[in-house]
Amino acid sequence: MKSFEQEKFWKKWNLTPKEYQKIKEYLQREPNEVELGMYSVMWSEHCSYKNSKPLLKLFPNSAEWVLQGPGENAGIIDIGDDQIIAMKIESHNHPSAIEPFQGAATGIGGIVRDIFAMGARPIALLDSLRFGDFNHPQTQYLYKGVIDGISFYGNCIGVPTVGGETVFSPSYQENILVNVMCVGLARKNDILRAIAKGEGNSVILIGAKTGRDGIGGASFASTELNETSDEDRPAVQIGDPFSEKLLIEACLELRGLDYVVGLQDCGAAGLTSSLCEMASRGDSGLDIELSEVPKREEGMNPFEIMLSESQERMIVVIKKGKEKKIKNIFDKWGLDSAVIGKVTNDGKFTIRDKGEIIADIPAKSLADGVPVCHRKGKRPNILDSVNRLDLSEISQPNDYNQALLQVLGSPNMISKEQIYENYDYMVRNNTVLLPGDDAAILRIKGTKKAIALTTDGNGRYCYLDPLIGGKIAVAEAARNLSCKGSLPRAVTDCLNFGNPEKETIYWQLEESIKGISEACRVLQTPVISGNVSLYNESKGEAIYPTPVIGMVGIIEDYHHICSMAFKNHDDLIVLLGENKEELGGSEYLKVIHHLEKGMPPQIDLLKEQAVQKVCREAIKKELISSAHDCSEGGLAIALAESCIKGKKGAEIDIEGKIRNDALLFGESQSRIILSINPKNLSSLQEIADKYQVPLLLLGYVQGEKLKINRLINIKVSQLEKVWRGTK
Amino acid sequence: MKFGVIQFPGSNCDYDCFYALNDVFKVEVEYIWHKQTDIKGYDGIFLPGGFTYGDYLRVGAIARFSPVMSVVIDYAAAGGLVLGICNGFQILTEAGLLPGALMRNNSLHFICKYTYLKVENNQIPHTYSCKSGQVLKVPIAHGDGNYYIDEHGLSLLIKNNQIVLRYCEENGEVTPKANPNGAVDNIAAICNKEGNVLGMMPHPERCVEDCLGSSDGKYIFNSILNFIKNSKVKL
Amino acid sequence: MWLVKIYVTLKKGLLDAQGKATQNALESLGFKEVEEVRMGKYIHIKMKGQNQQMVIQRVEEMGKKLLANPVIEDFTYEVEVLK
Amino acid sequence: MWLVKIYVTLKKGLLDAQGKATQNALESLGFKEVEEVRMGKYIHIKMKGQNQQMVIQRVEEMGKKLLANPVIEDFTYEVEVLK
Numbered sequence A: 001m002k003s004f005e006q007e008k009f010w011k012k013w014n015l016t017p018k019e020y021q022k023i024k025e026y027l028q029r030e031p032n033e034v035e036l037g038m039y040s041v042m043w044s045e046h047c048s049y050k051n052s053k054p055l056l057k058l059f060p061n062s063a064e065w066v067l068q069g070p071g072e073n074a075g076i077i078d079i080g081d082d083q084i085i086a087m088k089i090e091s092h093n094h095p096s097a098i099e100p101f102q103g104a105a106t107g108i109g110g111i112v113r114d115i116f117a118m119g120a121r122p123i124a125l126l127d128s129l130r131f132g133d134f135n136h137p138q139t140q141y142l143y144k145g146v147i148d149g150i151s152f153y154g155n156c157i158g159v160p161t162v163g164g165e166t167v168f169s170p171s172y173q174e175n176i177l178v179n180v181m182c183v184g185l186a187r188k189n190d191i192l193r194a195i196a197k198g199e200g201n202s203v204i205l206i207g208a209k210t211g212r213d214g215i216g217g218a219s220f221a222s223t224e225l226n227e228t229s230d231e232d233r234p235a236v237q238i239g240d241p242f243s244e245k246l247l248i249e250a251c252l253e254l255r256g257l258d259y260v261v262g263l264q265d266c267g268a269a270g271l272t273s274s275l276c277e278m279a280s281r282g283d284s285g286l287d288i289e290l291s292e293v294p295k296r297e298e299g300m301n302p303f304e305i306m307l308s309e310s311q312e313r314m315i316v317v318i319k320k321g322k323e324k325k326i327k328n329i330f331d332k333w334g335l336d337s338a339v340i341g342k343v344t345n346d347g348k349f350t351i352r353d354k355g356e357i358i359a360d361i362p363a364k365s366l367a368d369g370v371p372v373c374h375r376k377g378k379r380p381n382i383l384d385s386v387n388r389l390d391l392s393e394i395s396q397p398n399d400y401n402q403a404l405l406q407v408l409g410s411p412n413m414i415s416k417e418q419i420y421e422n423y424d425y426m427v428r429n430n431t432v433l434l435p436g437d438d439a440a441i442l443r444i445k446g447t448k449k450a451i452a453l454t455t456d457g458n459g460r461y462c463y464l465d466p467l468i469g470g471k472i473a474v475a476e477a478a479r480n481l482s483c484k485g486s487l488p489r490a491v492t493d494c495l496n497f498g499n500p501e502k503e504t505i506y507w508q509l510e511e512s513i514k515g516i517s518e519a520c521r522v523l524q525t526p527v528i529s530g531n532v533s534l535y536n537e538s539k540g541e542a543i544y545p546t547p548v549i550g551m552v553g554i555i556e557d558y559h560h561i562c563s564m565a566f567k568n569h570d571d572l573i574v575l576l577g578e579n580k581e582e583l584g585g586s587e588y589l590k591v592i593h594h595l596e597k598g599m600p601p602q603i604d605l606l607k608e609q610a611v612q613k614v615c616r617e618a619i620k621k622e623l624i625s626s627a628h629d630c631s632e633g634g635l636a637i638a639l640a641e642s643c644i645k646g647k648k649g650a651e652i653d654i655e656g657k658i659r660n661d662a663l664l665f666g667e668s669q670s671r672i673i674l675s676i677n678p679k680n681l682s683s684l685q686e687i688a689d690k691y692q693v694p695l696l697l698l699g700y701v702q703g704e705k706l707k708i709n710r711l712i713n714i715k716v717s718q719l720e721k722v723w724r725g726t727k
Numbered sequence B: 001m002k003f004g005v006i007q008f009p010g011s012n013c014d015y016d017c018f019y020a021l022n023d024v025f026k027v028e029v030e031y032i033w034h035k036q037t038d039i040k041g042y043d044g045i046f047l048p049g050g051f052t053y054g055d056y057l058r059v060g061a062i063a064r065f066s067p068v069m070s071v072v073i074d075y076a077a078a079g080g081l082v083l084g085i086c087n088g089f090q091i092l093t094e095a096g097l098l099p100g101a102l103m104r105n106n107s108l109h110f111i112c113k114y115t116y117l118k119v120e121n122n123q124i125p126h127t128y129s130c131k132s133g134q135v136l137k138v139p140i141a142h143g144d145g146n147y148y149i150d151e152h153g154l155s156l157l158i159k160n161n162q163i164v165l166r167y168c169e170e171n172g173e174v175t176p177k178a179n180p181n182g183a184v185d186n187i188a189a190i191c192n193k194e195g196n197v198l199g200m201m202p203h204p205e206r207c208v209e210d211c212l213g214s215s216d217g218k219y220i221f222n223s224i225l226n227f228i229k230n231s232k233v234k235l
Numbered sequence C, D: 001m002w003l004v005k006i007y008v009t010l011k012k013g014l015l016d017a018q019g020k021a022t023q024n025a026l027e028s029l030g031f032k033e034v035e036e037v038r039m040g041k042y043i044h045i046k047m048k049g050q051n052q053q054m055v056i057q058r059v060e061e062m063g064k065k066l067l068a069n070p071v072i073e074d075f076t077y078e079v080e081v082l083k
């Protein structure tokens, strides 16, 4: 009888028999329902990484400049002058699919809390978005909702949203991706940690009151979306950016106070997760009294209080006796603060309701005790045919002007101005290179330094070959930074995949991680934080494997930066790198031939690094007028963009050793287009020779038209209309 | 010379105003907490942009009742120099210091971008060093910048020369296309009858250094500084 | 205890961009029978008060002072007793 | 012709930050008798329709499809004849 009942329990909670066994071992008894619920959320993929943990170990995550790798709320690098940058990316895919506005808004709220929990002031946001087919009515609804949600929340809290990406593909029709990245700045001494220690110290809950919203959100994010997901709907929370803004300012006042022990946000799995993680990091225990938690509603039961995902809350642990001082700070900002318990040294997470113990769990078992799943992957057979692409069967366009306009005007290639104009990308007066370029650049006030930021990832490449796709994601992010003049320094990654319990999905995950790891090693950009979002499936169909790479780079002097716009007539246009006959996985193949096939472009990471070095050095020496990396859409699109941005034409003449369509639209890697005053050419050539990078003369900035090899001859004003979607 | 920048709950350009005054123009500046009720000794008061009280209920509606606003009203009545930027402008209209109201942008979207502004009135402290008809490149960043006033009110604004800046094309032409939000008569900034209180939607504090893409905001700041230097009247 | 329902609407003659956008959206979803849409705020207040007249007086005050901006908005309300 | 008044409110239990802020503001203005404020949308629609039942059916559809998001919002409505 009894065991039958229990089985119903753990099944209801998405736990496996093995996990249930393990829980009994930790507790030396049967868990009660509250305890079981807590294990269930903490041991979900979303909180525990039980499927991905063994793979994440492959990432390189240390370097001289890395002060904090994975394991805290955000990673941290040293940028010199006693200053640090904190960064982290996170997904909010499932909530956004169900309630795009609030889902995206609370996604911003969550990632921002991760940053100021480290004691860093949030200074920039980036959003990496994937939606279904552009013309699908559902897509329009989701897309507008997500962008309005980001705009609503990010603008209100006064953190500029300076970059991101937006990709449309039927692969994401039922599972949109909303990944948001936040970057923070602090002095070294201001860094706070999410730790609870020191017997008798006080645990204080600050910010918003706890309500019934979002209960079970973490486990909800760890299952597939299906018909019954509608019933999970209350798992969506409402964001209050005004409270978040106050919370940011109040929490930043905690910096430098010697009685503050630790600071942590309440994210997925609410109090359960934030408290047990703090205890676990400090090898401590906690004794929590639920009746002290400020509640928004009457009659909430212990379970609801422990698992509520009400937004805009933080936990601070302080030295005993300083409670009044903390209260004064939060009172000033009009925020609630309540002492809800104390630190103990028995390693136990004890929860009471009016004194009565209702859960008593070894904190470490909850935070880190999940049995890790070691899975095996298998390459999907379907790739055999998908990877086969016979170019002789692909007809070349008769009219290349038409083809260019078609690719340029396709949803993935057009200007994203209509999106980023919804975001305040200037607040705080640091954005020296605005959105719309390869990367955003923010100066660091009080120094000559600046940081460059980007997010990149190509699901189609990863679908065709996750190893290469993973490498390219990193290489492209780094290239975007290098061609603005910045040295790539660190990565935060968001791994968006299907159900890892399937062998083929696991294979995609494993291969992608291997690719990312290798590229990060070669390009010296350690992974310092990240997030995993699995189970992005519906009706058994997984999304394209989509790792998103967020990257930060450093610029020593913000006067030495370079935008993509052509600046001066009669400048030479040159190409760093080589054009190869590679059309697999290209935007051209998709838009013109409706094919998503072949192998993604090859990548040689050492050559990639050399190309980037040349570009950085040339910018530093002030040799070049513009730089733009060649990526989706190929050479023709990159040239068109530089023309449009600079409102100048270009006359290009390239020796065509490869098919014309591959020349114009192929997506060969490791290429950067520069424009340069002719008098600087020999100096550039020297640098290129030094790193053995091919330098190819393409033509001149000239006139009002883009002309390429008698194939293309279009007025820049017409290109611009198509690109801006105003045609 | 000393300025005050008011900090309301939810202000988020307070820091940028402070930075512009302190770091770029090197004048003394202090934050004024919204609960403060003594604002003597300042040569000018800035109401910065942001989302006071989250813009909940209505933009500027709740902040308008902050304790500090009652003294700002007195300060303005005594002829003190006041500049409300963006949300600050919205608060000033709610408080009745400026006529009209700011409604949702007609696109229903937040808009952040550079705009061009034509100086229509250079006879007030805030535009004292601008040329009449001068075109300034200054960014906007707002969801509710659609200035509304009824016809009678508009005729009074015109008659009293209270329209200070209008949205225009790069060449200074005031056209419907240059109007980013639907504002009546392309209005970007207005002043009170006396000319000592200015409300503007665009953000001059965001363009005071060349590296930020424009430094035309300097004209507004320099106007204020020059005016005060030359008038030497202390309030 | 009293329940007060307050409706804040844009003054007649003002362009109601949100209403217009909603009307267009309804139309494109096939609701062609819709002739006009206007959007406003609905504020639902529970309050104490000795009698209906006093409540009405207070609600009028709230409306004028804070809940509506007379330059662009009108407000109306209904008052009910709540046990 | 019909006049339909639709009220969209946040589902019970969800945070109503607008309502809360408005309540605080009312309180600090001296309206201490206010116990709860909730904010919603008021949508005022003029539409054609053969009879009340048909109108109600269409309004239900509009509400579900566009005017409210059932994940977080409830809606109610009243229907009146207009000449």
Ligand SMILES: Nc1ncnc2c1ncn2[C@@H]1O[C@H](COP(=O)(O)OP(=O)(O)O)[C@@H](O)[C@H]1O
Pocket: A046, A047, A056, A059, A069, A070, A071, A072, A073, A074, A075, A088, A114, A267, A268, A493, A494, A495, A527, A528, A529, A530, A531, A532
């Ligand atoms: N893909 C990843 N790569 C590197 N680190 C990761 C990755 N996913 C998660 N991490 C790290 O694991 C830790 C826990 O992640 P997460 O639960 O998402 O953080 P939080 O609890 O702050 O939301 C963090 O330090 C995070 O940086």
Ligand SMILES: [Mg+2]
Pocket: A073, A114, A265, A267
């Ligand atoms: Mg966290």
